[in-house]
Amino acid sequence: MKGAAFAAGATLVVGVLALNQALVGVFYDDGLYASLATALANGLGYAHPNLPGTPAAVHYPPLYPVVLAPFFGLFSVAGAALAAKLLNALLGAAAAGLIAWHATKTALLGPTAPRWLAPVIVGGAAIAIPVLATQTVVFAEPLFAVLLAIVIVLADRGDRPWILGIAAALVLLTRSIGIAGAAGVVVFLITRRAPHRALVALVVPVIAAALAWSAWVMAHQHAIEPELALGYGNYSAHLSQAGLTAVAVNVPDLSRPLEAITLGWIPLRWLYHVLATAALGIGLYGVALLARRSAIGLALIFYLLILAVWPHPPDRFLWAVLPWLALAWAAGVLELWRRWPRVRLLLGLLVTLIVGGYLNYEIRGFAGRWWDAQARNISANFAELLPVVQTLPDSAVLASDDEALVWLYSRRQSVPLYLERYHGRELITPTPAEHRAYLDRMRVTHVLLASSSSPSARQLKALLDAYPRLFTALYRWSDGRWLFAVNHGQ
Numbered sequence: 001m002k003g004a005a006f007a008a009g010a011t012l013v014v015g016v017l018a019l020n021q022a023l024v025g026v027f028y029d030d031g032l033y034a035s036l037a038t039a040l041a042n043g044l045g046y047a048h049p050n051l052p053g054t055p056a057a058v059h060y061p062p063l064y065p066v067v068l069a070p071f072f073g074l075f076s077v078a079g080a081a082l083a084a085k086l087l088n089a090l091l092g093a094a095a096a097g098l099i100a101w102h103a104t105k106t107a108l109l110g111p112t113a114p115r116w117l118a119p120v121i122v123g124g125a126a127i128a129i130p131v132l133a134t135q136t137v138v139f140a141e142p143l144f145a146v147l148l149a150i151v152i153v154l155a156d157r158g159d160r161p162w163i164l165g166i167a168a169a170l171v172l173l174t175r176s177i178g179i180a181g182a183a184g185v186v187v188f189l190i191t192r193r194a195p196h197r198a199l200v201a202l203v204v205p206v207i208a209a210a211l212a213w214s215a216w217v218m219a220h221q222h223a224i225e226p227e228l229a230l231g232y233g234n235y236s237a238h239l240s241q242a243g244l245t246a247v248a249v250n251v252p253d254l255s256r257p258l259e260a261i262t263l264g265w266i267p268l269r270w271l272y273h274v275l276a277t278a279a280l281g282i283g284l285y286g287v288a289l290l291a292r293r294s295a296i297g298l299a300l301i302f303y304l305l306i307l308a309v310w311p312h313p314p315d316r317f318l319w320a321v322l323p324w325l326a327l328a329w330a331a332g333v334l335e336l337w338r339r340w341p342r343v344r345l346l347l348g349l350l351v352t353l354i355v356g357g358y359l360n361y362e363i364r365g366f367a368g369r370w371w372d373a374q375a376r377n378i379s380a381n382f383a384e385l386l387p388v389v390q391t392l393p394d395s396a397v398l399a400s401d402d403e404a405l406v407w408l409y410s411r412r413q414s415v416p417l418y419l420e421r422y423h424g425r426e427l428i429t430p431t432p433a434e435h436r437a438y439l440d441r442m443r444v445t446h447v448l449l450a451s452s453s454s455p456s457a458r459q460l461k462a463l464l465d466a467y468p469r470l471f472t473a474l475y476r477w478s479d480g481r482w483l484f485a486v487n488h489g490q
Contacts, residue, residue, distance in 0.1 A: 003119030008097025015089030022375035025405025041073025050407035056220035091142035129365035161201035169209035184299025286332030432466035452480030
C-alpha cells in the first residue's frame, strides 16, 4: 500500500506542478472536447457548436465531454480549463496508484521482484514528459487510464462481473480504442475458464454501450460535411479511406515513441538500432508474460493490433498505457535475468543504457518544461489573433486552424481551414475548386491564417492563386498572419 501511495503521490505532485494557463484548443482535440462539453452544459445536446448548423458529434465517444460539462457550464473558459486540468492530475494519480497497488499485490513482475520495484516503475512512467503533455491539456487519456486500471483489477480478481462489464463499457465510451480492453478481458476470462454467467455479465454492458453509440453515429453522421470526415466524422472514415495500407508503416513505427524517450540520446545509428531491437524483443516477451498473469497482457496485444492498422502515428495512444508497457518491459527483463544467467551482463548493460537515457530525457524535459512548450507558443500566437477576431460580427463564420479554440474564446462559428483525406496511406489535399466549394457550403465569411508556415498557408495560397478576387485582406499581423473577408460570387 505504501508503494501505491508513493506512485500516486509523486504523480499528483508533478501533475499539479505541471499545470499551465495555456488556451484550450492548442492541441486541437482538447478544444473539441471543451466545445462539446460547453454545448452539453448549455442545452445544445451532444453537438459541435463551432460548426454552422451545430451538427451532432459522432467522432468522440461522449463520456469525457459529459464529465467536463459541469466545469464549462459553471465557470469561464479559463476557469473550466484549470478545473479540467486539475481533474486530469487527480485521475492520473489515481490511475498510477491503482496500477502500482495491483502490480504489487498480484506479483505482476514475477515472484522474485522486490515489492518497491512496481511502484517505482509506474510512478516513473506516469510522470513521463509525453504523459504530462497529454495530462495538462483537456484530453481524455487520464480518465481512460483510471477506468482501464479498474477494469484490469476487477478482471484479475475474477469477481463482480457486472461491475466489470459496466467499467469496460465506460472505457469504450471514453475512447473507442477501449474496445481493446474489453476484448482482452473476454479472452483472458475464457482462458481462465470463467463461468458463462460471468462472461455474459461482462459482455452485455459492453455490447449495449457499443450498440447505443453506433446507433447515435448512424443516425447523425450524415450531417457532417464530407470534407471534415477525418476530424469530425465517424472513425470508419479513416479506415475506409486508408484501408490496411497503414500496416506496413505502422508496425515498424510502433516502438519509435518509446525508443525516442529512452535511446534518443545515442548518436550512432547502428548502435541505436541494435539496442532498440533488443529492447523491443524484451518488451514483446514481457507482454506475452503478462498475458499469462493478467488481463492487461491480452488487452495490450489487442491495443497494439489496433494501432497497427490505424492510419495515424501511435505516439499519443502509447502514452495512455505507458505504465503498463513499462511494467511489461520490466517483467521481460526480470524473467530473462532469472532464466538466462549467462546474458545478465548484457542485460544489465541494456537496462542501464535505457534507464539512464530515460532519466536524462526526463531531467532535460523538466528543465525546459517540454510538456507545455508547444502549448505556450500556440497560446501566445492566438492571444494576438483573438482580439481582432472578436471585433467581427456575431454572424461571422471563420475558416481557421484550431477552429474550436477560436470558437471557445470568440464565440464566432469556426470551421477548419486546412483539409485533407486519405487515399490509401497517402494524405491528399483538395484542389482549389474543391476547397472553394467547401467554403461556400460552410458559408464561410472570413479566413484566419494563424501561421504563414502552416500547411493551411499552402492551401490558402493555392486558393489565392486560383481565385485572386475571392478574398479581401482586412488585417495583417507580423510574420505573414492575415485575416481575410470572403467575397462569395467572385
